[in-house]
Amino acid sequence: MFNKEIYVKRREELKKSVKSGIVLLLGNGEAAMNYAGNDYTFRQDSSFIYYVGLDTPNLAYILDVEQNKEYLLGDELTIDDVIWMGNLPSLKERAAEAGIDRILPFAELATIIGNGLKAKRMIHYLKPYRYRNQLILSEILEKKVDSIASGFSLELTQAIIRMRLIKSAEELTELEDAGKMGYAMHIVAMKMCQPGVSEREIAGTMEGLAISVGNRVSFPTILSMNGQTLHNHDHSGILKTGRLMLCDAGAENLNYYASDFTRTTAVGGEYSERQKNIHNIVLKALNDSIAMAKPGITYKSVHRNAYRIIFEGLRDLGLVTGDTEAALEAGVPALFMPHGLGHAMGLDVHDMENLGETLVGYDEETKRDTLFGYRSLRFGKRLEPGHVLTVEPGVYFIPQLIEKWEAEKINADFIRFDKLKDFYDFGGIRLEDDIVITSQGCRPVYEKRLPVTVEDITLISSH
Ligand SMILES: [Mn+2]
Numbered sequence: 501m502f503n504k505e506i507y508v509k510r511r512e513e514l515k516k517s518v519k520s521g522i523v524l525l526l527g528n529g530e531a532a533m534n535y536a537g538n539d540y541t542f543r544q545d546s547s548f549i550y551y552v553g554l555d556t557p558n559l560a561y562i563l564d565v566e567q568n569k570e571y572l573l574g575d576e577l578t579i580d581d582v583i584w585m586g587n588l589p590s591l592k593e594r595a596a597e598a599g600i601d602r603i604l605p606f607a608e609l610a611t612i613i614g615n616g617l618k619a620k621r622m623i624h625y626l627k628p629y630r631y632r633n634q635l636i637l638s639e640i641l642e643k644k645v646d647s648i649a650s651g652f653s654l655e656l657t658q659a660i661i662r663m664r665l666i667k668s669a670e671e672l673t674e675l676e677d678a679g680k681m682g683y684a685m686h687i688v689a690m691k692m693c694q695p696g697v698s699e700r701e702i703a704g705t706m707e708g709l710a711i712s713v714g715n716r717v718s719f720p721t722i723l724s725m726n727g728q729t730l731h732n733h734d735h736s737g738i739l740k741t742g743r744l745m746l747c748d749a750g751a752e753n754l755n756y757y758a759s760d761f762t763r764t765t766a767v768g769g770e771y772s773e774r775q776k777n778i779h780n781i782v783l784k785a786l787n788d789s790i791a792m793a794k795p796g797i798t799y800k801s802v803h804r805n806a807y808r809i810i811f812e813g814l815r816d817l818g819l820v821t822g823d824t825e826a827a828l829e830a831g832v833p834a835l836f837m838p839h840g841l842g843h844a845m846g847l848d849v850h851d852m853e854n855l856g857e858t859l860v861g862y863d864e865e866t867k868r869d870t871l872f873g874y875r876s877l878r879f880g881k882r883l884e885p886g887h888v889l890t891v892e893p894g895v896y897f898i899p900q901l902i903e904k905w906e907a908e909k910i911n912a913d914f915i916r917f918d919k920l921k922d923f924y925d926f927g928g929i930r931l932e933d934d935i936v937i938t939s940q941g942c943r944p945v946y947e948k949r950l951p952v953t954v955e956d957i958t959l960i961s962s963h
Pocket of ligand 1: 760843890892932
């Protein structure tokens, strides 16, 4: 937790962006894993963390804009809580840590919101992503559960997105710390990437590292020889010489900030000519994207440029053919990279995705594309200093997708389907770094870059 002045300042700024009504930020509760009392590790809501900083369950924050009063709602621990779970500071003391003077029992939430409804005041809440919070909102707002999601406050959501997207100096320090954790995890994975080692052992070791110094992994680790499956959480494989191991993983540090890196390592550090060629195309797309990222440029244009590099690289290898501009218009590179170049990152690895991916990543000026591949870009808008983004180009050979395009003659003029048959056992390569946009361009979030060239990865993994 930062010092309380930071939270006070953030809430003052938030107050300026919401004209009237009652702002409600619901913290998270515990979530039962297989029975009540055997819970998933507690994870506080990120917006609650951003404005209040307290990471214990069953809290809520209320700001009455007109009355200029704010409250922390929660319940004091019972003697049973203390016996089983340990002592905690009182609610009053916890509120003071966040710079909040007024406390109320959690049950008062219904009264405050009920009175607000009677007075026909606007109740600003964020779209819930957990059933518990959906049910609480349904009850206190006296609305059906299925109408809660659509009734969120756009005004509050957009105000929070504006603030959270620009990372302050103290946030960048936290992100750097998460980057350092992610770096250590990936170096270990590269070293362990030897024939006969199981994917599970490597994924488990990485996760162990994350929880040994921080909160957890920032998302379930993607680690597989079958890197063509973009979010592959199946770790049942045993590494084999000749294959690639794609590993996309990151850490959440003790203050909830995330990192997210991807490296693809040849098992035992031995790359074939074909693997080197594809790796170098992805590496060029990564490096050129980083070189291009600066204030004033849309991330959509950086994504398109990455597609250009991938198309031209694959054309040099004889896998595609034709004019670059025409291929980009037709979305040809999406066959090989059916995902976006990157996303915002912060307290969430996909920052604020719960508030609405398109609200975070697009605006009036930059609209989301509808074409396959382009439409998967989570963040497309103009870059500003303080934005933190991932850059993660990839090239994959997904046999089912290639066969679908071949059967349906999709972009058939551009694609050498005959040549692609040889690549059905290739898997995929993705390389991902985390950057922060500066006044001039961008810099890595964590100063040390993971080995990224074939030569440097080989040095680590063929020891
Ligand atoms: Mn990512």
